[in-house]
Amino acid sequence: MRNNVDVLIIGAGAAGMMCAIEAGRRGRSVFIIDHASAPGEKIRISGGGRCNFTNLHAAPANYLGSNPHFCISALRRYTQRDFIALVDRHGIAWHEKTLGQLFCDGSARQIINMLVDEMRGAGVEMRLGIAVRAIHQDGEGYRVELESQSVRCRSLVIACGGKSIPKMGATGFGYEIAGQFGLKVTETRPALVPLTFNDQTLAALKPLSGIGVDATVTHGSTTFSEAMLFTHRGLSGPAILQISSYWREGDVVSVDLLPGRDVFTILKTARGRNGKQAVQTVLGDHLPKRLAQHIAETSVPDKALADLPDKQLMLVASAVHRWQVKPAGSEGYRTAEVTLGGVNTDQLDQKTMEVRSRKGLYFIGEVVDVTGWLGGYNFQWAWSSGWAAGQAA
Incomplete structure (x- = not known):
């Protein structure tokens, strides 16, 4: 792993991988890291192993948050139709269940493999099983201390999710990072539980x-x-x-x-x-x-x-x-599908997901105070918010 990159993404879940793909396509040098041993673990277990990857009816009205208008820009700029087109390009067969919910005909691993292939094609480097020791703002960028080295980046994207399903490795680390940089975090609680x-x-x-x-x-x-x-x-x-x-x-x-x-x-x-x-x-x-x-x-x-x-x-x-x-x-975070609350969206640019007061720092996906209904809506928020940050980071 190089010591200097354009974009460092913490969290190799749905939002993080989508952001990595888009930033890499723009010619940015991108590293994505995760403390888990495999990428997209929540994708793997979702939808009974078939991944309810989006919903045909996804719209801002299907999302909760202290600012219900925040999600509008990202959802409109990268829609469910855009993600379906990506799935179709990879030849992944899917079907609609009730209420517009879309699932893979086969395994959820197909979605993970698609994202990994897209990252590889965009020149993204991924490192797994690696923990973050510390994060510092360093001049015009950030310095991230890992277990064995220090990496500088101009853009740092926090995509490490919420507290739901701790047995999958979920923690409140993203909220800790927000607190370190003086950001408000809306009260978190288990949702879809x-x-x-x-x-x-x-x-x-x-x-x-x-x-x-x-x-x-x-x-x-x-x-x-x-x-x-x-x-x-x-x-x-x-x-x-x-x-x-x-x-x-x-x-x-x-x-x-x-x-x-x-x-x-x-x-x-x-x-x-x-x-x-x-x-x-x-x-x-x-x-x-x-x-x-x-x-x-x-x-x-x-x-x-x-x-x-x-x-x-x-x-x-x-x-x-x-x-x-x-x-x-x-039943708490043990069985909750998502975390309600998160990084207060009043502090983020709705078009780029960048922290207004911290140039080059982005928060995307579940760690943000945007929570969707059951049925593929939260994955769509991951794709949309990751895409939006990927256009700017």
């Missing part, structure tokens, strides 16, 4: 563990309609992961367990046709049997439909359509 219950609620819902339903989950004015799963810790599934980015401790989440149907009308009609039926029997035609039984047992007396007035049928309908639940917490 399963929610957990207290012991009392868990005991009451224990019989439902393993049951999945298509649900509509609401927090405030935000609603997601996707699959939901009861677990031995609480709730999971896409709908819950989505709402977790908006939920805070102490908040109530409202769940419609049978969206698009009118349970009151269903029960009233069933009462008129066969009043001897039990509530759980009728609900069991529309919901998993154990869930139907739980709702019936906890909302109305154990009586035949004929013995239940409209008021009590409405209680059942409310239990199905407006189940109010207060999670105790989340």
Whole structure:
């Protein structure tokens, strides 16, 4: 490894590799380093090993952050269509699942190999399994102390991600670097993560563990309609992961367990046709049997439909359509797909990702306070922000 380069990138993940490719294409000498032994580890495990590499509907509205407008420039300048074109040029077969989510037909390693090949073609040098000891601003550039040498660069790009999935090597190192240079970091917390219950609620819902339903989950004015799963810790599934980015401790989440149907009308009609039926029997035609039984047992007396007035049928309908639940917490960074919060974007140039007060210093990807929905949106932010920095670094 040379001691002087134009661009040094810390983090060989999605954003870092995209930035390296673009900077290298501009004729810049580029080094990319990572403490992990392999590049793109989060890419490798994503999408069940098939990599949900982008979303057809990716737009600024699908992202959270203290400044929701910050992501607009990068997302518009390097779009999902641009990344799809890159995938197509490499002959990688892909398919669309639900809600615009795109996956490789084969392995997620195809995306990693594509990025590595592109870096190689752009003259990028990559070093893995190497730790950063210190970073100093040095004249018009930066000096990065590694385990065995010191490297000077004119542009330093921080692409080392957030705290999510520490078993993959995730740390808060990027936030430490931001702090070293006097940058504000918006409070970080696990996002796209399963929610957990207290012991009392868990005991009451224990019989439902393993049951999945298509649900509509609401927090405030935000609603997601996707699959939901009861677990031995609480709730999971896409709908819950989505709402977790908006939920805070102490908040109530409202769940419609049978969206698009009118349970009151269903029960009233069933009462008129066969009043001897039990509530759980009728609900069991529309919901998993154990869930139907739980709702019936906890909302109305154990009586035949004929013995239940409209008021009590409405209680059942409310239990199905407006189940109010207060999670105790989340499963934390251990299972969180991304980190919410990060380097405050008011300090960054939205076109280049450069720190306004530190010429030549860039932050991209998950370390920045931009967090996407579940379904390929966070990878698109990595591609877009990495591309933007790569045009300037």
